[in-house]
Amino acid sequence: MPIHLKPRTLRTFQSRLLAWFRANRREFPWRASRDPYRVWVAEIMLQQTRIAAVIPYYERFLRRFPDVRALARARQPEVLKFWSGLGYYSRARNLHAAAKAIVAKHNGEFPRHLEAALSLPGIGNYTAAAILSIAYDEPLAVLDGNAARVLARLGALCGDLREPHAWRNLSETASQMLARDSASDWNQALMELGETVCTPQSPRCAACPINRWCEAHAQGLAHEIPAPRKKRVTVNIQIAAAILCDPQGRTLLVKEPGAHDHALFSRLWQFPAVEVKRNPGAELTKHLRVTLGMNGATLEALPEARHGVTFRNVTLLPFLARVDHLPANTTAPARILPLVKIARVPISSATRKIAASLL
Numbered sequence: 358m359p360i361h362l363k364p365r366t367l368r369t370f371q372s373r374l375l376a377w378f379r380a381n382r383r384e385f386p387w388r389a390s391r392d393p394y395r396v397w398v399a400e401i402m403l404q405q406t407r408i409a410a411v412i413p414y415y416e417r418f419l420r421r422f423p424d425v426r427a428l429a430r431a432r433q434p435e436v437l438k439f440w441s442g443l444g445y446y447s448r449a450r451n452l453h454a455a456a457k458a459i460v461a462k463h464n465g466e467f468p469r470h471l472e473a474a475l476s477l478p479g480i481g482n483y484t485a486a487a488i489l490s491i492a493y494d495e496p497l498a499v500l501d502g503n504a505a506r507v508l509a510r511l512g513a514l515c516g517d518l519r520e521p522h523a524w525r526n527l528s529e530t531a532s533q534m535l536a537r538d539s540a541s542d543w544n545q546a547l548m549e550l551g552e553t554v555c556t557p558q559s560p561r562c563a564a565c566p567i568n569r570w571c572e573a574h575a576q577g578l579a580h581e582i583p584a585p586r587k588k589r590v591t592v593n594i595q596i597a598a599a600i601l602c603d604p605q606g607r608t609l610l611v612k613e614p615g616a617h618d619h620a621l622f623s624r625l626w627q628f629p630a631v632e633v634k635r636n637p638g639a640e641l642t643k644h645l646r647v648t649l650g651m652n653g654a655t656l657e658a659l660p661e662a663r664h665g666v667t668f669r670n671v672t673l674l675p676f677l678a679r680v681d682h683l684p685a686n687t688t689a690p691a692r693i694l695p696l697v698k699i700a701r702v703p704i705s706s707a708t709r710k711i712a713a714s715l716l
């Protein structure tokens with residue numbers, strides 16, 4: 358059911374939520390200023406990543422790249438190195454490309470207009486609305502999962518919120534309810550309420566500043582909304598990886614384009630690896646022969662590790678191969694470096710886990 362509030366009631370509703378937010382807002386490093394660059398970096402890092410995990414990365418990244426010009430000047434491997442461990446590396450590549458575009462086309466200032474923001478790499482509707490409203494107070498409503506849940510409960514909207522017609526309905530509601538003269542605080546207030554009070558499993562309706570307008574609360578439906586999403590089937594895959602080690606303790610990292618590569622290794626440096634089915638050792642041996650020209654490597658199985666990527670359960674099967682010489686002629690780009698120092702180059706968390714099984 359859509360939410361209908363008379364203009365005066367809507368203003369009271371907005372004042373209540375804004376006052377609550379201003380008194381209860383949590384402090385995060387990205388809330389220390391409204392510098393669009395800092396807001397933008399935070400929004401990108403927070404996509405698909407928890408707040409607690411983002412904070413140390415955010416602080417390190419901002420120390421190394423304090424403004425958009427510093428980021429635009431940097432080389433991509435260094436940007437990826439400071440992103441290393443956060444996952445979804447296309448975010449870092451797009452951030453870097455967008456920084457260059459902002460310096461080249463917008464005199465180093467994040468554009469204020471929606472069209473211009475949307476033309477930057479890695480900026481979609483949600484991210485553009487979040488940055489422009491939070492940094493510049495542009496009157497654009499932001500709808501994330503938290504805000505959507507609050508709005509759905511306010512209007513007692515049942516069903517799966519991610520169904521296209523439900524999401525459209527919620528987007529319209531978000532725009533109608535937006536406090537247009539305080540868009541920055543308003544959007545953050547709605548999302549913050551969803552994260553801290555109107556939580557998925559345990560909404561604290563008694564402590565909620567807007568409970569008197571809430572249909573789900575009035576009807577005792579807060580726990581039923583939203584309906585659980587239909588689960589996607591999880592796929593199990595196994596990746597065997599070879600940690601080659603020469604007598605000097607050096608190893609070989611490669612960049613291997615492959616089916617498993619995008620989500621797991623993200624086109625960063627990785628150990629030679631291949632998806633395997635029945636006989637991991639034999640399949641990896643064949644892979645080493647085909648891609649590195651290695652014949653008869655003796656593989657020693659190391660403890661396996663689990664790695665979850667969206668809708669996939671990955672089992673990492675690391676193998677140690679002691680060799681006299683590391684392969685020199687490889688089909689893919691390769692680097693040789695001390696095994697204990699592989700984190701000097703950009704690597705994904707899957708590669709860290711594989712190394713950890715030995716180190």
Ligand code: SF4
Nearest residue numbers: 555562565568571574
């Ligand atoms: Fe959410 Fe309860 Fe507040 Fe309604 S009253 S918005 S269900 S916390």
